[in-house]
């Protein structure tokens with residue numbers, strides 16, 4: 001989101017330009033409304049802007065559309081630029097709902113929301129946060145995947161920063177072009193593994209934009225504190241390289257030392273521009289880079305990898321909740337993962353930690369987890385495929401097998417988790433075997449978007465006599481089996497990263513330990529009500545996700561202070577209240593500079609404030 005630097009009208013703190021509300025410049029600006037003293041909005045300060053006239057409406061951060069009061073319209077010089085009607089934000093929200101529902105194609109709904117974001121930021125975020133069940137599938141998976149695939153066609157205005165390999169040596173200078181000086185959270189991708197859709201290069205921008213929109217909508221992190229970034233090092237996607245509409249660098253991916261040095265420079269530039277504690281969320285990097293960067297940077301930067309750690313947390317939360325249905329403990333579970341990549345290994349590693357916390361010896365925990373990659377079961381003796389990196393911990397001393405159905409029959413897992421981006425690999429036969437071997441089989445089909453899910457919700461229920469405990473990465477509609485309707489939960493890291501982000505940002509945490517993701521998993525699982533489980537969901541409804549995020553943030557905040565990782569002092573006693581006080585306000589704030597209080601407003605005449613025929617009976621105060 002672009003918002004231009006605002007004029008300072010009133011502030012409680014020092015501005016970057018060195019003036020304050022009580023300082024000379026600000027006073028001068030207040031008494032001379034036409035003075036053009038621009039400076040940037042700093043920190044949490046909302047400087048009631050003195051950007052006047054049409055520019056006030058054109059700035060999405062300042063625009064309120066028809067919700068501007070009569071005084072605001074006159075004071076800001078926008079009177080007459082809009083129709084006579086005054087609307088409340090609630091009325092505007094109703095219109096948004098009507099407008100978005102007029103579209104049948106999800107991509108058109110996405111474009112409508114994107115346009116709203118460009119037009120009226122507060123309205124967009126309030127609309128999103130209050131209609132998350134309907135709108136999350138649009139701004140996030142699955143529709144965001146389509147938006148990335150069509151990015152060259154639908155790109156309109158900058159919502160994030162593109163840093164290309166050609167900018168090497170100057171990344172800091174490019175970052176200075178981002179107009180917000182107080183960014184606290186960055187979500188960055190290099191576009192190599194966008195959902196399960198593969199290498200989309202610079203078109204991957206939709207992902208960090210969508211993720212950070214959820215930071216605000218689900219956790220109340222202020223939008224100006226969030227910065228989506230694509231590091232564009234090219235793409236190996238031949239279709240894109242040949243596509244005349246492709247908007248990224250038209251070259252093969254930079255790899256090896258050059259690539260690593262480029263990412264190093266990016267990390268350093270973030271710190272130079274926004275400070276050491278800036279949260280850097282790695283998103284949808286290719287497998288071979290994701291683990292390397294996490295290991296390399298986790299103790300020197302405030303960073304996490306959402307696909308590895310965020311996904312782990314949401315899946316482990318689902319496993320905790322599943323125990324309430326199966327009546328088993330972790331030591332009774334045998335896990336089989338279809339996929340041995342970022343998501344699967346991340347989940348497996350955190351599951352081991354959860355099992356150890358439940359009293360299972362660590363060797364036993366590893367023994368209980370089996371994994372399958374594209375070449376089959378991870379076994380020590382297999383001749384094909386690799387066992388590098390984190391896979392080796394899960395390789396078993398048994399005969400190699402490559403057929404998933406055979407593996408499921410042999411291992412007899414109680415939990416089957418798909419994170420493979422291989423659509424439909426949980427066949428009816430495999431689901432039936434799970435049901436034959438378990439009274440309540442646990443099946444997670446976590447791959448995104450919907451088209452990549454290992455099975456549909458309907459298939460999962462249908463082929464297990466509706467005994468399955470199911471969740472999926474992308475949403476599925478309710479499933480009717482006999483006279484019972486099941487509402488499968490969405491096992492998606494969106495339950496986790498906004499709350500973790502809020503806690504980390506507010507505490508100024510230096511580094512993010514895995515422990516925070518285990519805490520987040522427990523907080524999320526604690527939120528699951530018996531009624532959710534009764535509905536067939538391992539997760540609370542998306543409509544309560546803001547409360548979930550707050551609980552996670554409180555847990556993360558406690559952990560940050562307990563572990564000495566926080567840098568914001570003094571430590572708040574009432575952490576929830578302290579966090580709540582820092583949240584974004586989705587409602588409009590006054591656009592009237594506080595220092596321009598009546599009767600000092602220079603050009604509004606008394607008769608202007610008396611309702612004329614034009615305004616009917618309305619006084620602007622009455623419609624606030």
Ligand SMILES: NC(=O)C1=CN([C@@H]2O[C@H](COP(=O)(O)OP(=O)(O)OC[C@H]3O[C@@H](n4cnc5c(N)ncnc54)[C@H](OP(=O)(O)O)[C@@H]3O)[C@@H](O)[C@H]2O)C=CC1
Nearest residue numbers: 195196287339340341342343373374420447448473492493
């Ligand atoms: N629900 C959620 O919150 C999240 C979901 N995901 C989804 O998970 C999927 C995977 O992402 P990620 O782990 O990052 O990707 P990776 O590329 O890191 O991992 C994919 C893994 O799947 C394996 N694989 C590929 N095809 C098959 C197959 N036919 N049978 C068994 N295994 C196979 C690959 O094998 P090999 O190692 O041999 O290449 C690899 O181990 C994506 O669709 C992504 O959208 C990711 C993050 C969060």
Ligand SMILES: CC(=O)C(=O)O
Nearest residue numbers: 195284307448492493
């Ligand atoms: C949800 C997510 O992060 C992914 O599918 O990559």
Ligand SMILES: [Mg+2]
Nearest residue numbers: 195283284307
């Ligand atoms: Mg991701």
